[in-house]
Amino acid sequence: METLELKRIASQVRRDIVRMVSAVNSGHPGGSLGCTDFLTVLYFDAMNHNASNFSMDAIGEDVFYLSNGHISPVWYSVLARAGYFPAAELGTFRKMSARLQGHPSTDKKLPGIRMASGSLGQGLSNALGTCQTKKLNGDKSIVYTLHGDGELQEGQIWEAAMYASANKVDNIISTIDYNGRQIDGDVEDVLSLGNLSQKWQAFGWEVLSVDGHDIDELKSTLAKAKSMTGNGKPIMIIMKTEMGQGVDFMVGSHKWHGVAPNAEQLEIALNQLEETLGDY
Numbered sequence: 065m066e067t068l069e070l071k072r073i074a075s076q077v078r079r080d081i082v083r084m085v086s087a088v089n090s091g092h093p094g095g096s097l098g099c100t101d102f103l104t105v106l107y108f109d110a111m112n113h114n115a116s117n118f119s120m121d122a123i124g125e126d127v128f129y130l131s132n133g134h135i136s137p138v139w140y141s142v143l144a145r146a147g148y149f150p151a152a153e154l155g156t157f158r159k160m161s162a163r164l165q166g167h168p169s170t171d172k173k174l175p176g177i178r179m180a181s182g183s184l185g186q187g188l189s190n191a192l193g194t195c196q197t198k199k200l201n202g203d204k205s206i207v208y209t210l211h212g213d214g215e216l217q218e219g220q221i222w223e224a225a226m227y228a229s230a231n232k233v234d235n236i237i238s239t240i241d242y243n244g245r246q247i248d249g250d251v252e253d254v255l256s257l258g259n260l261s262q263k264w265q266a267f268g269w270e271v272l273s274v275d276g277h278d279i280d281e282l283k284s285t286l287a288k289a290k291s292m293t294g295n296g297k298p299i300m301i302i303m304k305t306e307m308g309q310g311v312d313f314m315v316g317s318h319k320w321h322g323v324a325p326n327a328e329q330l331e332i333a334l335n336q337l338e339e340t341l342g343d344y
Contacts, residue, residue, distance in 0.1 A: 065109045067279045072340040073145060074104040074279075078310045079343060080141035082333045084157040085324040091158060091166060094320035095212060096138035098243050098305040101277050103142045106208065110286040115147035118175040126205045127194055129179050131187020132212035132241065133167040134322070140164050143176040144344075151344040185218025187211060188238060192224055195233045206293055209238040214246030217255045222267070228298040229268025237289045239301040241276070245318035264300045276305035311336055 077100050085091030107113070111126040130139050137157065144151045149163075156162035163174040167182030179190050191209045198205055215221065228236065242260065244251050251257060264271045270292055274285040289299050307321065308314025311333045314325075325333055 067283070070101075070104055070108055070279050070283075072338070073108060074100050075310075075338045076341040077104060077138060077141045077145060079334060079337045079339055080144075080151075080154055081137040082311065082325055082330055082337070083343065084137045084141070084154055086327070086330040087155070088158045089324045089326075091137055091324055092134045092322045093137065093311075093324065094245070094307040094314060094318070094322075095132065095135040095241060095243070097311060097314065098276065098307045098309050099135055099138050099210065099241050100142075100310065101279060102210070102239065102241075102282060102303060102305075103138055105279060105282040105286065107142050107146045109283055110290070111208065112205065113146075115143075115176070118148060120178055122178065122194075122205070123201070124203060124205060126208065127178060127191075128208045128210075129187045129191045129194075130168060130181055130210055131191075132184060132210065132215050133181030133187075135212075135241075136164070136166060136168050136182075139168065139176075143174075145341060146176075148176040149174065151341075154344045184212070184215040185220040188221055188224035188228075191236060191238070192228055192233055195228075195236050196231075198235060199233075204294075205235070206290065207236045209236070211238065211240050212246070213240055213242045213244065213251050213257060213260075214254070216240065216257055216260075225264070225267040225269065225298075232296045233298050234294055234296050237286070237293065237299045237301065239303050241305055242302050243305045243307045245307045245316075245321065247318065247321045249318055260302050264302075268297065269300045270295075270297045271300050271302065273302045273304070276303040277309055 157164045163172040169180045314320040
């Protein structure tokens with residue numbers, strides 16, 4: 065898809081995010097806004113997927129797992145805008161009995177969701193199981209995952225990292241949202257991650273880096289990552305982003321990790337974001 069159209073979709077997704085969390089005074093706008101460009105490029109340009117005929121088996125399709133499930137607003141918006149379910153359903157976010165719960169779940173069978181997430185650290189392990197299933201079935205499709213940088217403080221991530229390289233799982237492309245923020249402050253202050261590129265390389269992964277707000281760079285990096293699959297190594301993309309990207313009073317602050325804008329703040333945010341596909 066052309067870069068300009070991807071930017072138009074991303075703008076609408078950001079509008080969806082701030083409206084969703086403000087309506088229920090609950091949710092996680094900061095990381096959602098920061099990952100908007102990535103998920104837009106992933107679903108509208110990079111991934112092979114079928115929104116009109118969703119199945120849990122995903123035979124012959126690429127699969128995406130959101131490990132840092134608290135940024136569900138961005139994923140729900142992208143899924144809706146990609147055609148998995150009507151955009152109007154975004155208005156039910158975090159409401160009782162709705163399919164769009166605060167953290168993605170599978171019990172209500174929302175199209176596009178194949179794993180319940182939100183308990184951090186588990187997404188990579190789950191994805192590796194899908195990778196190996198696809199290999200056993202002769203399915204050449206790719207499995208994608210997204211993780212928060214603070215999530216890398218979970219030990220299970222590194223167990224999965226070792227497993228992937230030791231077993232030559234080479235049909236996975238994982239991405240880290242490296243915004244340097246987590247709920248309690250800067251990642252460096254809470255528990256430093258050290259040199260992430262060197263660390264993942266030491267664990268046997270191919271490592272790429274990308275500016276998470278440069279649409280063209282995201283397109284080319286994901287294309288390069290796809291070209292590197294099948295060569296005996298798992299692939300990690302370290303993606304530099306800003307929490308709250310797109311809304312000036314949210315950018316770069318961990319305070320917007322899990323705080324919703326009030327009505328006045330929502331209006332300010334919406335004035336900064338172009339409506340391109342029509343609000344739900």
